[in-house]
Amino acid sequence: MEPSGSGKTTLLRCIAGLERSQQSQISLNNDVWQNSNTSLPAYKRPIGYVFQEANLFPHLTAKENLQFAIRRADKSHLIITYDEVVNLLEIAPILSQYPAQLSGGERQRVAIARALLIQPKLLLMDEPLAALDNRLKQEILPYLERLCHKTKIPILYVSHSLDEVIRLADYMLVLEKGRVQEEGKIQPLLSKLGTSFSSHQDASVLISGQITQQSAEWGLSWLSFGEHTIMIKQGSEQIGDQLRVRVQSRDVSLSLSNQDDSSILNRLSVTLDDMVEDTLEPNMMMVRLLAGDTPILARVTALSAHKLKLEKGQSLIAQIKSVALLR
Numbered sequence: 001m002e003p004s005g006s007g008k009t010t011l012l013r014c015i016a017g018l019e020r021s022q023q024s025q026i027s028l029n030n031d032v033w034q035n036s037n038t039s040l041p042a043y044k045r046p047i048g049y050v051f052q053e054a055n056l057f058p059h060l061t062a063k064e065n066l067q068f069a070i071r072r073a074d075k076s077h078l079i080i081t082y083d084e085v086v087n088l089l090e091i092a093p094i095l096s097q098y099p100a101q102l103s104g105g106e107r108q109r110v111a112i113a114r115a116l117l118i119q120p121k122l123l124l125m126d127e128p129l130a131a132l133d134n135r136l137k138q139e140i141l142p143y144l145e146r147l148c149h150k151t152k153i154p155i156l157y158v159s160h161s162l163d164e165v166i167r168l169a170d171y172m173l174v175l176e177k178g179r180v181q182e183e184g185k186i187q188p189l190l191s192k193l194g195t196s197f198s199s200h201q202d203a204s205v206l207i208s209g210q211i212t213q214q215s216a217e218w219g220l221s222w223l224s225f226g227e228h229t230i231m232i233k234q235g236s237e238q239i240g241d242q243l244r245v246r247v248q249s250r251d252v253s254l255s256l257s258n259q260d261d262s263s264i265l266n267r268l269s270v271t272l273d274d275m276v277e278d279t280l281e282p283n284m285m286m287v288r289l290l291a292g293d294t295p296i297l298a299r300v301t302a303l304s305a306h307k308l309k310l311e312k313g314q315s316l317i318a319q320i321k322s323v324a325l326l327r
Contacts, residue, residue, distance in 0.1 A: 016042055220234055
């Protein structure tokens with residue numbers, strides 16, 4: 001994740017072999033692509049590259065665009081089959097169409113499929129949703145999630161969008177003016193106090209778990225993690241599916257007792273792990289809580305913290321609205 005002008009384009013171009021930095025060393029596993037003595041040409045680097053624009057060949061159908069990638073692929077290094085790619089991205093119905101006949105989301109799915117069929121050892125994705133409106137972003141995000149979870153290809157995903165990064169990433173690196181400012185596994189990094197994320201207006205954490213129950217009558221799914229369970233608005237997930245949801249600090253309230261007369265259904269027994277003054281807003285506090293091993297952030301007023309006599313190690317009830325949980 002990186003702001004404009006932070007160096008992400010240069011970074012990706014160096015990895016792809018399109019640009020060379022004299023002071024860089026690039027390797028994947030034990031294969032050295034670039035160091036002070038050598039620089040492997042771009043065509044010899046086993047990468048797939050997905051840009052903001054799909055950049056499909058306009059005179060070729062979607063299927064012919066994919067066949068072009070297959071001809072370029074390393075036949076001795078099969079990572080994913082044609083049928084697997086088509087099924088993964090659900091593009092079978094559009095293979096006979098030309099790019100001009102496709103929606104922006106469909107073109108980008110074909111572009112991703114083409115990058116996969118090169119049989120890359122690394123997939124570079126340069127803000128692949130930036131050219132899409134919000135409706136198309138929401139259409140394609142589930143496919144990106146599936147790509148992240150069901151293939152063994154490592155993905156370097158660049159984006160300005162915290163929503164996208166939270167939804168897709170396992171490990172996050174923040175660049176500013178070409179330098180790494182923060183990095184780490186996404187869940188502990190997001191929940192760490194004193195970072196740019198915890199002071200963000202939409203400071204959030206992730207809860208990862210398994211769908212263990214569903215109710216069509218109430219339109220809810222039950223997500224279990226550790227010894228805890230929360231209810232979320234039902235989507236396309238099925239019982240047994242692994243799911244990651246985003247909890248914003250502003251949607252978490254605290255109570256000293258479990259109040260059954262509340263409209264908030266999700267009430268978790270938590271322990272106060274840490275607390276700091278909010279650097280974003282005066283007279284606000286950012287509180288880090290633990291539900292078992294899962295961290296949760298809550299943004300509360302200083303007055304609320306005073307009235308509840310909040311202190312480290314205190315047992316509390318964290319209340320989270322089901323409708324506030326984001327996929």
